[in-house]
Amino acid sequence: MIIYLIAITVFMVQCFIMFYIYITQQKRFKQNMQHPFEPQQDLNQFFYFMLLPCLNEGKVIKNSLSYLNNLQGRKHIIVIDDDSDDDTITQAQSVDGPISIVQRKLPNARTGKGDALNSAIPTIQKIIKEQNLDPKYCIIGVLDADGVLSANSIVKLNQSFRDEETDAVQLRIKMKSPGKILQTFQDIEFFVINHLIQLVRTHLKAVALCGNGQFFRASTVLNKLGDQPWGNALLEDYELTLRMELNGLTIRYVDEAYVEQEALKKVKKLVRQRARWSQGGFNCWKYLKHVSKSKTVSLGQKIDAYFFFIQPVLNILADFSIIFLTINFILRYVQNPEFIFIVFIIMTVLSFFFGTVFTIIYQKELKLHDKYHLVIQKDDMINEKFKFRRGILSIGLLSYIYVIFFFSLIIACYHLLAGHTVWDKTQRN
Secondary structure (H helix, E strand, O other): OHHHHHHHHHHHHHHHHHHHHHHHHHHHHHHHHOOOOOOOOOHHHOEEEEEEEEOOOOOOHHHHHHHHHHOOOEEEEEEEEEOOOOOHHHHHHOOOOOEEEEEEOOOOOOOOHHHHHHOOHHHHHHHHHHOOOOHHHEEEEEOOOOOEEOOOHHHHHHHHHOOOOOOEEEEEEEEOOOOOHHHHHHHHHHHHHHHHHHHHHHHHOOOOOOOOOEEEEHHHHHHHHOOOOOOOOOOHHHHHHHHHHHOOOOEEEEEEEEEEEOOOOOHHHHHHHHHHHHHHHHHHHHHHHHHHHOOOOOHHHHHHHHHHHHHHHHHHHHHHHHHHHHHHHHHHOOOOHHHHHHHHHHHHHHHHHHHHHHHHHHHHHHHHHHHOOOOOOHHHHOOOOOOHHHHHHHHHHHHHOHHHHHHHHHHHHHHHHHOOOOOOOOOOO
């Protein structure tokens, strides 16, 4: 009971902090959104290396490359093929433009996303030398193979990197055309909940990199972290975040541009994906001692890291507490079904509160992006006008998704105990 109360208190405090910061940031956000495409300086000031790690991405890679080619600014796209056995390379080769393909072959392939990304660094260094580029003005970006950047991304990235103290930037993330309820949940989770978490982290100066839409300055990051900036954790993006913080690098969050990615359609794939992410989070525990003792990592960054480390453990214990308390409650009042039903209704209404607030914010954010013409494709805004049934289902899924994620945490723990360290990539829809 105590563990459950601690968990629910932490959750509620976290949500109210996010709501408060969201409200206080609205004026700033709307002002910045009014001129999303207005460049303050030359768009060619920076040279972008766009890394796309691929493992059987033939279905999506051509579309992503076409979008990247159409973006303004100087760039070179590097497709990292991790020994795909579909037509990924053929599809990539069919697109004209400044594109290189790095091919990895077994047994030196499929060893993790971090390894794949590190394999592109020699190509980047070669191009910098051949074209006599200044590493200070070279930006390395990571996109999923299905990732597409909003049209103002280069403008907003340039604005951030003109500040020489900015070493890395994380863009906002959104789901493509979220038609199914499960996809809508993922869209709300990334476009709203993760966005609010990043706003909180901005106040703590502890912005975290995500697997999609992360960018960093080649000079400072490669000088500090070497030619292999990514580690081997299954959550390579958060591991890179910790490594940057330990080396005193600054990460900023840009919410006025976004990258979209494909949402999963099946619960089984979602559980599998989140199990990998959870296990990757556990992999990062090896940095706990370094973070604690570091004089470079700020207090805000330490608080964020500690919360990241303890949250999955708290979630597992809370979930078991819920199961125990529910069974115990039913057995105790089994002779009084009317009371059980009334309590069930009250708990359901209470649990729907936060899901309702997140859904309202979600619709508001969609309308804002539509108003300021930041929509990549119209289908991305399919939930701008919720029908009653879809709205209720979305709120319900937001309120009870922990049931699904509970299984992900259990699988992650099992994989850790069994020594399962393979990067279990989720297949495309």
